[in-house]
Amino acid sequence: MRTSWPSGYGHIRFDELDSTNSEARRRAETGEPGPLWISAARQSHGRGRRGKVWDAGQGNLTASLLLRPQASAAMIGQLSFAAALGVVEMVQDFAPEALVQVKWPNDVLIEGRKLSGILLESGEDSRGRWLAIGIGVNLASSPPGTEFPATSLAQLGLAIPSPEEALSVLAARFAYWYGVWMDEGFERLRTAWLARAGGLGKSIRARLPDQTHEGVFEGIDACGALLLNQQGCVRAIAAGEVFF
Numbered sequence: 001m002r003t004s005w006p007s008g009y010g011h012i013r014f015d016e017l018d019s020t021n022s023e024a025r026r027r028a029e030t031g032e033p034g035p036l037w038i039s040a041a042r043q044s045h046g047r048g049r050r051g052k053v054w055d056a057g058q059g060n061l062t063a064s065l066l067l068r069p070q071a072s073a074a075m076i077g078q079l080s081f082a083a084a085l086g087v088v089e090m091v092q093d094f095a096p097e098a099l100v101q102v103k104w105p106n107d108v109l110i111e112g113r114k115l116s117g118i119l120l121e122s123g124e125d126s127r128g129r130w131l132a133i134g135i136g137v138n139l140a141s142s143p144p145g146t147e148f149p150a151t152s153l154a155q156l157g158l159a160i161p162s163p164e165e166a167l168s169v170l171a172a173r174f175a176y177w178y179g180v181w182m183d184e185g186f187e188r189l190r191t192a193w194l195a196r197a198g199g200l201g202k203s204i205r206a207r208l209p210d211q212t213h214e215g216v217f218e219g220i221d222a223c224g225a226l227l228l229n230q231q232g233c234v235r236a237i238a239a240g241e242v243f244f
């Protein structure tokens with residue numbers, strides 16, 4: 001697949017940053033229009049979802065895309081699915097034989113273990129709403145002791161691209177799915193994401209901040225919420241964490 005860098009997208013590369021998402025926020029706050037990819041060889045304060053630390057070792061991909069999508073705050077969350085599809089297609093390009101799946105809301109798994117996490121942050125200023133899509137991909141190593149088992153391409157004995165090579169394929173695939181989303185809306189992303197979803201039709205646990213629900217994973221709705229079938233009653237869950 002190896003494609004060229006998408007036109008209209010900028011890229012700025014750092015040896016070290018606190019967090020590429022924090023840099024995206026700083027740039028948004030000083031009026032950066034985007035779309036701009038920000039990548040770093042090292043992050044001193046990488047952030048994961050729900051306030052967790054994202055500790056990415058050397059050789060892994062850590063990057064954020066700063067965008068100003070013309071859509072409501074409720075809709076722009078759907079772009080995490082475009083990012084997850086971009087990561088899946090990038091990984092599959094370098095590891096065509098591997099089983100690469102998505103896990104709601106926005107993780108990418110390889111052979112059932114977490115390979116990539118995505119963190120969306122957004123804000124509003126006089127230019128409108130900005131969105132930072134932060135993506136970490138375990139190319140060379142994965143952090144030990146994570147709640148959901150993690151791995152890396154290297155740990156699976158697969159050939160590993162450099163973070164720059166990986167980002168250039170990811171940027172092209174994200175640009176494709178972002179174009180589809182802008183032109184046609186969410187449906188094609190929803191279908192493509194479901195075709196890659198791990199645990200579909202199986203019993204799962206969805207953990208919300210204050211409660212846990214068990215049920216059969218039926219799919220995602222037209223907004224991206226998780227559909228959990230609990231003895232015939234289908235519950236839509238907008239935010240949470242899934243365990244198989």
Ligand code: BTN
Pocket residue numbers: 018019020021022043045046047048049050052054056061062063064107116117118119134135136
């Ligand atoms: C998760 O918890 O699964 C999301 C992890 C997101 C990590 C990436 S690495 C690049 C960007 N910068 C950060 O500080 N976090 C995101």
